[in-house]
Amino acid sequence: METVREEFTQYIHQLQDNICSTLEAADGKSKFHEDRWQRTEGGGGITRIISSGNSIEKGGVNTSTVHGTVTPQIKQQLKTEGHRFFACGISLVIHPLNPMVPTVHANFRYFELYDEKENVIDLWFGGGADLTPYYLQEEDAIHFHSTFKNACEPFGNELYPRFKKQCDDYFVNVHRGHECRGIGGIFYDYIRPDQKNTIDHWMRFSQSNGDSFIPSYLPIVERRKDLHYTEKEKYWQEIRRGRYVEFNLLHDRGTLFGLKSNGRTESILMSLPPRARFDYADTPLPGSREEKLIQVLRNPKQWC
C-alpha cells in the first residue's frame, strides 16, 4: 500500500508536469529548462525555469523531496520535536511580462517527523496561493479567490475565510506601513489530521487546491496578456516588483529558512522577479490606478 508521503510526492510531480506543460502551451514561445539537484544531507529536487516568453518574463515551478536529521535550526523554525524529518512540496512563481497580468505564487507541501525508531510522530500539510497584481482588475481578484474558495468548500465551510485571512496576515511588508504584497488568496500551515478529519481528508484538500492553480490563474493570463501597456506602466510594475523582492528577502519564512538551512540558493531565489526598481519615496498620484492598488494593499478586501 502507498504511504501518504509516497502519494503526496507522486502528486506534486504530476502537478509539476501538468502546470509546466499548460504554461508552455499558453506561452507559445519559451520552454521550461530543467535542473535536477541532490542534497548532500538527503533528497533533492527538480527545478524548472522559464524565461523570456511571450507572456512569461520569468517563472519557476519547482519540486523538492528532502529528508534528514532535525537540526537545532529546523527545530527552532518548526517549533516541534523530532529526530528525523521528511518534507516534500511544489513551489511556483510566475512573473509575467505584461504589467496588466498579475504575478502569482503557489506552494503545496507535506511534512513528517520521526522518532529514533522511524515511527511517524507528527505530520502536517501546508500551502496556499496568492496573486500580486500591478493594476487591479476586480474581476481577476474575484475569479482567483472564488476558485480557491470553491476548492476549499467541500472540506469545510470555515476553511476559505480562515485561510484567506491567514494569507492577508502573512504576505505583508510590515516595514512599508503594513502594505500587503498582493491581493492575497489562501495560506495554511500545520494542518494535522484529528478525530474529525483524517489524513486522507487533508490529502484530498491539498490536491483540490493544487488542481485549482491552473483554473485560478490561466484565464486571467489569457484575458490580459495582449493588453496594450505603456513604458510608465512597465516602470510601475518594476517598482512593485521591488516590493516583491523586499517581502521575499526580509519576511518570507520559506526563503529565509531555505537560505539559512543551506538549501539550493538558485532554486529558492527563482521567486525573485526578473527586474526590479527601487526608487526613493515613490508615491503614486492621488486618484491614479497605481494609488488605487496601494489602497487595496493597505486594506485587504473580501472578494467573494
Place this chain on the structure above:
Amino acid sequence: METVREEFTQYIHQLQDNICSTLEAADGKSKFHEDRWQRTEGGGGITRIISSGNSIEKGGVNTSTVHGTVTPQIKQQLKTEGHRFFACGISLVIHPLNPMVPTVHANFRYFELYDEKENVIDLWFGGGADLTPYYLQEEDAIHFHSTFKNACEPFGNELYPRFKKQCDDYFVNVHRGHECRGIGGIFYDYIRPDQKNTIDHWMRFSQSNGDSFIPSYLPIVERRKDLHYTEKEKYWQEIRRGRYVEFNLLHDRGTLFGLKSNGRTESILMSLPPRARFDYADTPLPGSREEKLIQVLRNPKQWC
C-alpha cells in the same frame, strides 16, 4: 566646552554638506533632494537623495541623530547594557550609471549609552567604506584601499590590516557560496577609548576616514564615468546589483536593525540600487571580465 557627541554631530553634518556639494559639482546635472524627518521616540535625520544624474544613477547621503530608551531589541543588537542611548552617523551609497564606475558605500557613526542618572557608561565609534565594482580595475581597487590605509596609519599601523579583514569578513553573501559584495575597504565597530588611546584619538581617526571618502572615490568616478559601455555590460551591472540587494536585505545588520526598530524605511532603503536583475543561475563565461570579478569576490585580495 563641546561634548564628544556635539563634536561628532557637527562633523557629520559638515561632511554631509561637503560630500553632497562635491558630488553635485562632479555630476554636473542632478542636485540632491533633501528630506528632514523627526523620530517619534527622539531625534531625527537629514536624508539627501540624488537621481538620474549624468554620472550618478541613484545615491543617498544621509545623517541621523537619534536618542531614546534602550529597548530589549536594541539591547540584543548591541550586546550591551544601558538605560538610554544616543547615536549619530552619516551613511551614504552612490550607484553610478556607467557600469565601469563602482558603487560605493560609507558610514561613520558614534554611540553613547547612559545610566539612569544620564552618566555616560559606554561609548564607541564605528564605520567604514567599501567599493563594489562591476568591472574590476586593479588601479581603482589599489587607489581606494591605499586612501583608507593612509587615513588609518597615523592612528596605528595595525588598524588598516585589521579593519580591511573585518570588511572582507562582513560584506559577504554567504548564501552565494561566500561571495563578497565587492572588493572591500575598511570596516570597524565598537571602537572604545582605553588607556592607550583617548576618545580624541578615535575622534580624529573617524574624521580622518570621513575626510578620505571624497579622495578615495571621486578620482575613480572621474577616470571611468565617460568610458563607453555596452547593453550587455549594463545588464551585468544590474545582475550584480541584484546581489547588492540580496546582501542589504538578507545580511546587513544596519538595514535589518533599522527596519526592525521602526526606523525611517525610505531613508534606510535608499541604499538599494535603482534597478536590479535576478536571473536564474547566471554564470559568467570562463575567462570573461565578469568571471574575473567573481574570482576576486570569492578570494579577497591584498590591494596594498
